[in-house]
Each structure stands twice: as C-alpha cells, then as structure tokens.
Amino acid sequence: xxxxxxxSSPVVQALxxxxxxxxxxxxxxxxxxxxxxxxRKVLNAMLGFAAGVMIAASFWSLLAPAIEMASEYSLPxxxxxxxxxxxxxxxxxxxxxxxxxxxxxxxxxxxxxxxTQWRRSVLLVxxxxxxxxxxxxxxxxAFGALGADLPAATLAGAIALGIGIGIQxxxxxxxxxxxxxxxxxxxxxxxxxxxxxxxVEPIAGVLGAAAVLYMRPILPYxxxxxxxxxxxxxxxxxxxxxxxxxxxxxxxxxxxxGFALMMALDVALG
Numbered sequence: 036x037x038x039x040x041x042x043s044s045p046v047v048q049a050l051x052x053x054x055x056x057x058x059x060x061x062x063x064x065x066x067x068x069x070x071x072x073x074x075r076k077v078l079n080a081m082l083g084f085a086a087g088v089m090i091a092a093s094f095w096s097l098l099a100p101a102i103e104m105a106s107e108y109s110l111p112x113x114x115x116x117x118x119x120x121x122x123x124x125x126x127x128x129x130x131x132x133x134x135x136x137x138x139x140x141x142x143x144x145x146x147x148x149x150x151t152q153w154r155r156s157v158l159l160v161x162x163x164x165x166x167x168x169x170x171x172x173x174x175x176x177a178f179g180a181l182g183a184d185l186p187a188a189t190l191a192g193a194i195a196l197g198i199g200i201g202i203q204x205x206x207x208x209x210x211x212x213x214x215x216x217x218x219x220x221x222x223x224x225x226x227x228x229x230x231x232x233x234x235v236e237p238i239a240g241v242l243g244a245a246a247v248l249y250m251r252p253i254l255p256y257x258x259x260x261x262x263x264x265x266x267x268x269x270x271x272x273x274x275x276x277x278x279x280x281x282x283x284x285x286x287x288x289x290x291x292x293g294f295a296l297m298m299a300l301d302v303a304l305g
Contacts, residue, residue: 046244048190049178052197053171053240057233059201060167063208064229067222073213076285081206082277083286086269087293088203089170093262093269095301096196097173100180100188101258115255122256123263127169131271136162156215156228163211163232166272169264170200171236175243176257182248195304199297204233 040051073081101119102112135148137158146158177196180188212229216222243261247254277286 045178045180045182045248046241048181048193049175049240049244050237052174052178052193053237055197056170056174056201056204056236056240057230059204060208060233060236061226061230063205063210064212064226066209067212067216067225067229070213072217073209075280076282078210078214079277079280079282079286080289081210082273083289084293085203085207085210086273086277086286087290087295088199088297089265089269089273089293090290091294091297091301092173092196092199093265095298096177096192096199097258097262097265100192101255101262104180104188104255104258116259119256119259120263120266123169123260123265124267125263126260127165127264127267127271130165130168131267134161134165136165156218156220159215159218160211160228160232162272163207164235166207166268167204167233168235168239169261169268170204171239172243173261173265174200174236175240175245176247176254176261178240179244179247180254180258182251191304192301195300198304199300202296203293208233 040048043051098116098120102116105112105115131147133148135146135151135158137143137146137155143155143158151158174193174197177188177193181190181193208229211232212225215225215228220228243257247257274286274290277289
C-alpha cells in the first residue's frame with residue numbers, strides 16, 4: 036500500500052495526505068459524542084498547540100525550503116521568501132474581509148466579513164474553514180514540490196508536514212464541534228459541522244500541488260505564500276482565541292509543545 040503511495044503522482048499524494056488531515060479533523064470532532072463542553076484551559080491548550088505546530092511548519096517545512104530552492108533558480112534566497120510570505124498574508128487578509136465568519140467565544144455582533152443573516156453556528160464553522168485552507172495548501176505545495184526534483188524538496192519532509200497538520204487538526208476538530216454542541220446543536224449536527232470545516236483541505240491540497248507542479252518557477256514563492264497564510268491565521272485568530280481568560284500560561288505551554296513536536300517531526304523525517 037505504501038509502495039503505491041510512493042509511486043503516485045505528487046497531486047495524488049497531496050490528495051491522500053490532505054484526506055488524512057481531514058480525517059483527523061473528523062476524529063477530533065467526534066469528541067462531541069462523549070463531551071458536551073470543554074474546560075477553558077483545555078481549549079486554550081488545544082488552540083495554543085495548533086498555533087505552535089503551524090508556526091514551526093511555516094519555517095521548517097515551507098520557508099526554509101523556499102530559501103534553499105531560490106538559490107537553485109539563481110535568485111537571492113530572501114526575495115521569494117519575503118514576496119511569497121507577504122502575498123500569503125495579504126491573500127488571507129482579503130478573504131478575512133469578505134468571507135462572513137465568527138471567532139470562538141465572541142458574540143454574533145462581532146462577526147467579520149460582509150454583513151449576513153447566517154446563523155451563528157455557520158459563521159463559527161466558516162471561521163475554522165478559513166483557517167484550514169492554508170493548511171491544506173501548505174501540504175499540497177510541499178508534495179507538489181517533489182515534482183521539481185530539487186534537493187530541498189523531500190518526500191519525508193512532505194509526509195512530516197502532513198502528519199504534523201493532521202495531529203493539530205484533532206484538537207482543532209474538538210475545539211469546533213464541542214462549542215457548537217454547547218450552542219444547542221445536536222451531537223450529530225455538531226459533528227457534521229466540525230468535520231465539514233476540514234473538507235476544504237483536500238481541495239486546497241490538490242490546487243496547491245497542481246499549481247507548483249505545472250508552474251515550477253513559482254515554487255519558492257508558493258512555499259512562502261503558504262507559510263505567510265498560516266502565520267496570518269496564527270496571529271489573527273489562534274493566538275487571540277487561545278489567550279482568552281485569565282490563564283495564559285496554558286496556551287503558551289501548548290504552543291511550545293506544538294512547536295517542539297512539529298520541529299522534531301520535520302528534522303527527524305525531513
């Protein structure tokens with residue numbers, strides 16, 4: 036089975052990897068069948084952990100390879116890294132201004148994006164969906180980079196990124212479905228909404244892999260773009276949500292553990 040995966044095209048590999056990350060979101064969402072609420076400290080730790088994983092992945096799996104690949108395209112390493120990184124953040128900033136969504140723990144009056152009459156539960160799911168898009172894109176770009184046959188792009192590194200994103204998607208799924216249950220949704224509906232937030236990852240993964248596979252000169256920019264999009268989500272969404280309440284140490288420790296785990300995965304496997 037694994038040999039078949041190794042022999043598949045980067046686009047198929049990206050699809051399989053992002054289906055795994057989606058599955059991990061669904062597995063985390065299934066926690067709602069066992070718990071109706073999550074302790075605030077536990078939720079903060081989950082969000083901090085997710086932030087740590089994404090920060091580590093942004094550098095070790097995306098920015099560092101982008102800088103190394105730039106030299107192979109006879110470019111100064113900082114140019115694609117800076118340009119792609121800022122474009123990724125700008126892209127998420129634009130989507131954030133347009134797509135209606137609501138961050139966890141906020142009243143519906145503070146929903147962002149264009150004005151809409153959508154229900155609170157839908158707005159909460161859209162916020163996490165917006166968060167998951169750059170994750171799927173990052174995994175897709177990492178696998179698509181394999182088609183360029185560059186030394187900086189390794190299958191082990193791409194797999195490490197997929198595993199890391201999948202691990203942090205588990206608590207993320209729980210952090211979506213359980214609050215939705217507390218909002219009054221049935222367990223089944225809360226689970227369906229929670230796992231649906233991860234459906235965008237396979238779509239983003241395939242798009243990212245296909246883009247860099249057929250437009251190789253953009254590869255360093257694409258890697259940095261995915262990193263910029265993820266860092267935007269971390270700073271704009273995850274960190275503020277993880278720091279809610281008087282106990283900020285728990286989320287900080289969670290972020291440290293998440294960063295260390297992702298760094299260890301990438302260095303050990305990549």
